[in-house]
Amino acid sequence: MLKKLLVANRGEIAVRIIRAAKDLGIRTVAVHSAADATSLHVLLADEAVNIGPPAAKKSYLNIDVIIEAAKATGCDSIHPGYGFLAENATFSDAVTAAGLVFVGPSGDAIRLMGDKVSARSAAAAAGVPVVPGSTGRVEGIDAGRHVLIDTGFPVMIKAAAGGGGRGIRIANTLAEFEQAFPQAEAEALAAFGDGGLYMEKVIGKARHIEVQVLADGTHAIHCYERECSLQRRRQKVWEEAPSRALSEELREELCSSAVALAKAVGYSGAGTVEYLYDDEANRFYFIEMNTRIQVEHPVTEAITGIDLVAEMLRIAGGEPLRIRQKDVSVRGHAIEVRINAEDPSKDFAPFPGTVGDLRIPGGPGVRFDSMLYPGYQVPPFYDSLLAKLIVHGETREAAITRLVRALSELKIDGMKTTKPLFLALAADPSVQAGDVHTRWLEGWLNDNAAKLAD
Amino acid sequence: MAQILSPLPGTFYRSPSPGQPAYKNDGDSVAVGDVIGLIEVMKSFHEVKSEVAGSNVRFTADNEEPVMAGAPLADLD
Incomplete structure (x- = not known):
């Protein structure tokens, strides 16, 4: 230890x-x-x-x-x-x-999963479905044209060395592709000093579903999935577990594929394998593996009863993984919302400030992970996450009802926060029905953001 | 003499991105509305537009310096 x-x-x-x-x-x-x-x-x-x-x-x-x-x-x-x-x-x-x-994992495991091309190859080799696209770097437009046979249109052209959405172009037709490919090459070279590209089919409407894994270098288990489809500018704002979109059969297949990948790369610690899930085609595709504990890990802790951070510490201390797959089961439904120091009615403008009176929600099924205390000055130098409110209920409906109850107890004087966003989302019929995809929230915000004043 | 003050708390940058030239160099003239730098607040970037005009700008805040809202960034003649 x-x-x-x-x-x-x-x-x-x-x-x-x-x-x-x-x-x-x-x-x-x-x-x-x-x-x-x-x-x-x-x-x-x-x-x-x-x-x-x-x-x-x-x-x-x-x-x-x-x-x-x-x-x-x-x-x-x-x-x-x-x-x-x-x-x-x-x-x-x-x-x-x-x-x-x-x-956490070794430097080699981080490098393998941190490079999009090598991560994708590792996933494909472990039998994990990947988005149709290039098998590795695409060198030159002739090779790019060849990849189009697998991907069709629309196709995404990305810098192999890129990140955070930079250097991404989407082509809907061959003519657009002929124009975009050389531009993407030049842009990747200028931005990253590496003109290497890769190409991927664009999955139109998809959910973001990710699988939590725990591994000790030899053994690996999963702790089921989380769904994080409510995103703004590719940042998750509301996460839940389990996902309501999956059948039992597909859930089993998805979670097993994450374990297969973790085992194939000799992974150690806590990790998350992220997927896009296409509702209409009932298919899932590997996106990437995050080799860290994630912001939204508490929803998994709520439904499985496993303390993921404690397990990370035990594994790092040299203990073999002590939880077996058959011991992991799901109870109820959990939702996490990210309380950020941002004003949702003003295009989420950051709002550093000093915390006045502070009322933290409590009671059964409520967890509040935060660094706030009354009088705390929120510095402007770091990200805007102030707190995570996690609620757990027997069903998804009960969890949403509890979320509204907990949000109504929460009071952070002196700050503008994203609390009004979550009250509005919890009341929205599409959110209540779980009928959302990764681009749903941005469209919803276009119509509703102005109403989100405190 | 006029001063340009920071509208926000955060980190002050003098150029649009690392390796690019500064928006303004010491000695330049500044017109109302000219961008003279960026303030990074909680990972989002905001342009600092001068509300005053003048000549011979002299920056008193360094690149990447942490500043409070209302802190002086530059003097103008």
Whole structure:
């Protein structure tokens, strides 16, 4: 078992990890920037180290300083959380090279899954359905034309080295393709110094469904799926488990494919295999694997009763995976909503500020993961996530009713938040029926955003 | 003398993206509405448009400097 853990993160996830570590009797060290000296994770950890100025690049992303802090405080391990250095293979390697345990997969596993082309090849090799497209990098427009036989139109052309939606072009016809391909090549070269492209069929209306896996390098299990189809600008805002769109048979097939992939790459720790699910064709396609704990992990914890962060810490401490697949079962339905410091009535403008009176929802089936306390100054330098409200009920309908009850209890004075968005979504017939897809929310916001004032 | 103040709290940037030239260099003239930099607030970027005009701009905030709302960014003659 690990003895002393440095948490290389901030905000609600740092608080979450510190709690899990303390529950296991592991001592904790927080790191913080100059802007976060009074943050809750600093107050809760056994020790805290100031690692630099507010800019993340100079603090939370500074590998050398973080490893130095771990050594100086006598830590034997580092948990990266999500974001920042969580999927940085160089960081995983550097932690290991320093003689410390990285709570997550090896640098090689991160690299394999971090590169879109190699991840797709690994998935295909493990028998996981992938979106029809190029088998690897597409070099030159002749090779690109050949890929069109499999994909048809519309087709997406992406930079192999890209990320976050940059360098993506969509062609609906051959004429558009002939024009877009060379442009995408030039753009990829300019942006990433690498003109390599890959191509994929565009799946029109799809749900985002992802499978939680736990693995110890040899064994792997799944903890069922989450559906995160409600997204704005590719950011998830509402996540739930299980997905109502899947039949039992398809659920089994989907979850087994995620386990097959985790095993095939010798994965260790908690990971998420993400898929697009095409309702009409009843087909699912691999998108990517996230090699970290995810923001929305608590919905899985709610329906399975498994503490995913604690299991990560046990696995990193050298224990074999102690949960067997047959012991994992689903109870009820859970929903998480992301309470962000944003004004949904003003195009989600960020709203850093100081928390006044604070009323946190409670009672049966309600969990509130947050770093807020009355008087806390929310710094402007990091992302806008303030809290995650997770509700659990016997059915999806009961969970939505409970969500509305919990939201009505929540009060964060002094801040504009996304709470009005979730009250409106919970009352929407399409959301209540679960009849949504990944582009549904943006269309809904065009008609409804103005009504979302507090 | 006039001052350009930050409209928001966050991180101040003098150029549109790393490696690109600054919006304005010391000594330049500034007209009302000219973009003089960016403020990054919670990972979103907002242009800072000058509300005053003047010549011989002198930046008092550095690139990538954390600033509070209302903090001076530059002086103008």
